[in-house]
Amino acid sequence: MIFLTVGTLFSFDRLVKAVDEAIVKGLITDTVFAQIGDGKYVPQNMDYVKILDKEKFDQKLIQADLLLSHAGIGSITMGLNHKKSIIVMPRLKKYGEHVNDHQLGTAKRFEELGHILVAVEANELPNKIEKLKTFKPKPRENQADKVAGRIKHFLNTFSD
Numbered sequence: 001m002i003f004l005t006v007g008t009l010f011s012f013d014r015l016v017k018a019v020d021e022a023i024v025k026g027l028i029t030d031t032v033f034a035q036i037g038d039g040k041y042v043p044q045n046m047d048y049v050k051i052l053d054k055e056k057f058d059q060k061l062i063q064a065d066l067l068l069s070h071a072g073i074g075s076i077t078m079g080l081n082h083k084k085s086i087i088v089m090p091r092l093k094k095y096g097e098h099v100n101d102h103q104l105g106t107a108k109r110f111e112e113l114g115h116i117l118v119a120v121e122a123n124e125l126p127n128k129i130e131k132l133k134t135f136k137p138k139p140r141e142n143q144a145d146k147v148a149g150r151i152k153h154f155l156n157t158f159s160d
Helices: 011-026 054-063 073-081 102-112 121-131 144-159
Strands: 001-006 032-035 047-049 066-070 085-089
Touching: 001 011, 001 054, 011 032, 011 066, 011 085, 011 121, 032 054, 066 073, 073 085, 073 102, 085 102, 085 121
Parallel strands: 001 032, 001 066, 032 047, 066 085
Antiparallel strands: none
């Protein structure tokens, strides 16, 4: 099962529509369950709800073989923590989906590290779905020492 989530704060019709169309074209043949938020687009080819409570969301995530999501850091880290293959589509400012393009930076960095696949535009989604067949996500490494070192360095700039 593929779990599609757009998060809980904003709708994301562009992603929901892209997945719905990929199902129609036969690019997605697995069952899809979607949490679509309060968008205007109504999916025709997948089961969906607008919002899931935390318990039901976690159940769907655990059941899923693949996570399709917006590029929110919470969704990405939850998927990685549950060792799910993930394709994300960042919300973009140019489409009025967010106030800036921070999700694009987040998505690209996680992709550079080999953790996820990113489809910036809807027309990239079919290629990413195909690529997922051979994609082996790299596990995340705890970098607490690096983060602590950066914080220490930053704080030391105030004591000079």
